[in-house]
Amino acid sequence: MASRVLLINTNRCATPDLVFPLGLSHLTASLRRAGHTTRWVDFSADGSSLPTILAEFDPDLVGVSVRNIDDVLIRKRETYYSQLADLIATVRQIHPCPVVLGGSGFSLFPERLLELTGADYGIQGEGEFALRELIAALQSGESPEGIAGLVFRRAGRVTANPPLAAALDVALEPADRPANLVQHYLARAGMLNVQTQRGCAHRCCYCTYPVIEGRGHRPRPPEVVAEEMVQMEAQGARYVFIVDSIFNSTPHHVTHVCDALIRREVKLHWGCFLRPQGLTSELMRLMVRAGLAHIEFGSDSFCDPVLDAYDKRLSFSDIHQANDLAHQHQIDSCHFLVCGGPGETEETLQTTFEHSRQLTGAVIMAMVGMRIYPGTTLHQRALREGRVTPDTDLLTPVYYLADGLEEARVFALLQGFARQSPNWVVGDASPAYTRLVERLRSRGVVGPLWSYFSMVQRLWSPQLAASAS
Numbered sequence: 465m466a467s468r469v470l471l472i473n474t475n476r477c478a479t480p481d482l483v484f485p486l487g488l489s490h491l492t493a494s495l496r497r498a499g500h501t502t503r504w505v506d507f508s509a510d511g512s513s514l515p516t517i518l519a520e521f522d523p524d525l526v527g528v529s530v531r532n533i534d535d536v537l538i539r540k541r542e543t544y545y546s547q548l549a550d551l552i553a554t555v556r557q558i559h560p561c562p563v564v565l566g567g568s569g570f571s572l573f574p575e576r577l578l579e580l581t582g583a584d585y586g587i588q589g590e591g592e593f594a595l596r597e598l599i600a601a602l603q604s605g606e607s608p609e610g611i612a613g614l615v616f617r618r619a620g621r622v623t624a625n626p627p628l629a630a631a632l633d634v635a636l637e638p639a640d641r642p643a644n645l646v647q648h649y650l651a652r653a654g655m656l657n658v659q660t661q662r663g664c665a666h667r668c669c670y671c672t673y674p675v676i677e678g679r680g681h682r683p684r685p686p687e688v689v690a691e692e693m694v695q696m697e698a699q700g701a702r703y704v705f706i707v708d709s710i711f712n713s714t715p716h717h718v719t720h721v722c723d724a725l726i727r728r729e730v731k732l733h734w735g736c737f738l739r740p741q742g743l744t745s746e747l748m749r750l751m752v753r754a755g756l757a758h759i760e761f762g763s764d765s766f767c768d769p770v771l772d773a774y775d776k777r778l779s780f781s782d783i784h785q786a787n788d789l790a791h792q793h794q795i796d797s798c799h800f801l802v803c804g805g806p807g808e809t810e811e812t813l814q815t816t817f818e819h820s821r822q823l824t825g826a827v828i829m830a831m832v833g834m835r836i837y838p839g840t841t842l843h844q845r846a847l848r849e850g851r852v853t854p855d856t857d858l859l860t861p862v863y864y865l866a867d868g869l870e871e872a873r874v875f876a877l878l879q880g881f882a883r884q885s886p887n888w889v890v891g892d893a894s895p896a897y898t899r900l901v902e903r904l905r906s907r908g909v910v911g912p913l914w915s916y917f918s919m920v921q922r923l924w925s926p927q928l929a930a931s932a933s
Contacts, residue, residue: 466499471488473508476507476544484657490592493592496640506648524599540892552583564587570587572672575622585614588615589612633685635691638698656701659708661713662682663678665681668764683720701732704733712739712742715742722750733911735760736760748793757796759795760798765801766819780819787823791824805864813877829889833863833871900916
């Protein structure tokens with residue numbers, strides 16, 4: 465029996481860019497296959513219309529997506545979940561029906577958020593199939609308690625079933641991206657997004673991708689990815705970001721996806737996260753032919769002992785080689801650093817500074833402190849070291865700084881070096897960056913804007929570099 469499902473995107477975070485809610489597109493495609501009807505409310509675009517849509521659409525179930533828990537910025541520590549309880553109360557007041565929480569942020573704290581918000585159910589991990597099964601169980605009156613990934617109450621206690629990492633066979637159609645929201649995100653963010661695989665087999669100590677998506681890389685069919693790129697091009701997109709944890713999980717995966725894009729003659733430019741290891745000139749040439757325009761490297765440090773402590777399983781030599789390949793192929797690239805984590809000292813920071821001078825053409829985006837999330841090896845380390853206890857509420861942001869380091873001192877060192885090196889951007893976005901983003905988007909600039917900001921710092925205003933910190 466068909467149901468009406470209202471899907472709510474609660475994400476309003478627009479730094480560094482507003483992100484199209486791709487997860488809701490995948491849910492919509494899965495529900496459409498099962499004969500259900502969906503409608504979206506996006507809080508970044510039309511959140512004020514929720515009461516009207518609830519009354520008009522008359523949903524049988526409301527799904528609420530929680531993408532981000534907090535801003536992962538040690539100085540601001542802004543959180544995004546405090547309004548969820550009020551949102552759910554509003555839904556129930558206007559149109560009582562089951563409310564289900566999901567999304568990547570929810571999947572990190574499933575029991576805690578279900579308890580805090582009063583939602584009826586939650587789904588941790590992937591929701592495409594679990595939500596369909598939940599709707600079927602509610603329609604038939606059967607117990608949903610055996611559904612993989614379901615979070616529910618049993619005898620007054622919140623219980624969470626382990627999620628199931630399923631095969632990715634859901635293909636999107638243009639209707640799975642509401643046209644009005646496509647135009648909203650193209651105007652505000654300059655891009656849409658696509659996923660070519662889920663999961664991550666790497667072991668970075670702080671990373672939540674394996675917690676949310678599993679530890680194995682599960683690719684989607686390359687022709688499906690290419691078709692979705694063709695659809696987005698027809699919808700007006702000029703730039704797409706690949707949201708995989710890392711796109712280069714294997715050379716075969718990169719080759720198959722790029723070959724499919726070339727066969728379909730996709731004209732879109734695109735960017736992605738790449739692991740700075742195992743890249744070759746041949747692979748880089750292929751990605752460029754397929755439309756690669758920007759690379760974001762998750763390097764984390766330029767000092768080998770720190771890379772070892774972060775469990776990166778790569779070296780600065782790997783990072784240097786990857787950066788040289790990007791530069792040789794005239795691809796804009798940036799490196800994200802997490803400064804102050806396990807193994808960091810003032811001496812290792814100096815090594816990172818000196819090594820950064822060897823990375824020709826790169827932008828360096830440096831953050832301070834490692835956010836501790838449950839289920840990560842960083843959390844296990846923090847427990848062993850007594851920095852947190854099993855009762856510590858990690859929903860409120862907690863950061864790891866190595867012994868002997870203080871937040872203010874690390875910022876001072878980074879800012880001091882950034883004044884000599886304008887390709888460094890330190891900490892959270894400044895008002896200058898926000899104004900620059902607004903101007904560039906209003907002029908139709910697409911893609912990530914970190915390369916523009918670095919250029920402005922180098923050419924126009926030394927003071928702007930300082931204001932970025």
